[in-house]
Amino acid sequence: MSAPNPTTKFPLANYDRLCFLKNIITNPNIEVGDYTYYDDFETVENFEKNVRYHFDFVGDKLIIGKFCMIASDVKFIMNGANHLTDAFSTFPFAIFGEDWAGAMEGRAYPRKGNLIVGNDVWIGYNATIMAGITVGDGAIIATNATVVKDVAPYTIVGGNPAREIRKRFSDDTIEKLLALKWWDRDIDWITSNVQALTGRNFDDLT
Numbered sequence: 653m654s655a656p657n658p659t660t661k662f663p664l665a666n667y668d669r670l671c672f673l674k675n676i677i678t679n680p681n682i683e684v685g686d687y688t689y690y691d692d693f694e695t696v697e698n699f700e701k702n703v704r705y706h707f708d709f710v711g712d713k714l715i716i717g718k719f720c721m722i723a724s725d726v727k728f729i730m731n732g733a734n735h736l737t738d739a740f741s742t743f744p745f746a747i748f749g750e751d752w753a754g755a756m757e758g759r760a761y762p763r764k765g766n767l768i769v770g771n772d773v774w775i776g777y778n779a780t781i782m783a784g785i786t787v788g789d790g791a792i793i794a795t796n797a798t799v800v801k802d803v804a805p806y807t808i809v810g811g812n813p814a815r816e817i818r819k820r821f822s823d824d825t826i827e828k829l830l831a832l833k834w835w836d837r838d839i840d841w842i843t844s845n846v847q848a849l850t851g852r853n854f855d856d857l858t
């Protein structure tokens with residue numbers, strides 16, 4: 653049995669705008685699972701540029717699972733983007749120094765935690781996902797969505813702010829899929845089940 657090699661940078665012949673994403677990541681605070689791919693209209697180098705406000709001194713992580721599909725212009729807004737929202741002014745006086753340097757004494761910018769995308773998640777063109785969000789396994793993020801709340805597994809969300817459009821399957825099927833975790837099976841099992849995984853009959857899985 654043979655499967656595509658997840659360490660291949662560009663898995664499509666003669667096409668360098670789609671990559672198995674983990675192979676182009678240089679930032680140690682971005683983790684990506686096997687087979688997750690990124691497709692960009694111009695160059696796949698745009699992926700890390702679109703992980704915005706991601707500063708080493710903050711140390712927050714973007715963690716993306718396996719077998720995700722990420723479209724062009726998808727943006728991840730990390731914690732370095734946050735200003736104070738509960739102060740009289742949101743202006744970051746302290747960063748400009750001089751006698752403003754102490755403005756943040758005893759205060760800290762809001763940190764919402766790591767941004768986590770599960771497995772088998774499809775993120776549509778130009779979607780934006782905010783810091784601290786967890787997107788569940790099997791979710792779909794619609795084109796142009798702005799995701800500001802966690803997305804439950806196997807749920808389609810869209811709009812700004814993104815709202816649930818619908819669940820992809822019945823609760824019973826979602827439970828079975830979450831127990832199966834097909835993306836963690838060995839690659840030969842996945843390979844022998846690609847047709848069943850591309851269908852919707854649970855009993856076809858071996």
Ligand SMILES: CC(C)(COP(=O)(O)OP(=O)(O)OC[C@H]1O[C@@H](n2cnc3c(N)ncnc32)[C@H](O)[C@@H]1OP(=O)(O)O)[C@@H](O)C(=O)NCCC(=O)NCCS
Pocket residue numbers: 721723724775776777778792793794795796797808809810811817
């Ligand atoms: C989310 C998506 C998968 C839904 O597809 P679908 O199941 O065929 O959905 P429908 O077109 O039947 O629309 C279902 C509902 O979602 C809404 N909807 C669809 N796309 C939406 C979007 N991008 N933003 C907000 N709402 C959206 C529709 O208005 C409709 O609402 P209603 O039920 O109130 O009438 C699809 O619209 C989408 O955004 N796909 C991503 C495409 C993409 O960016 N691909 C990148 C290359 S891989």
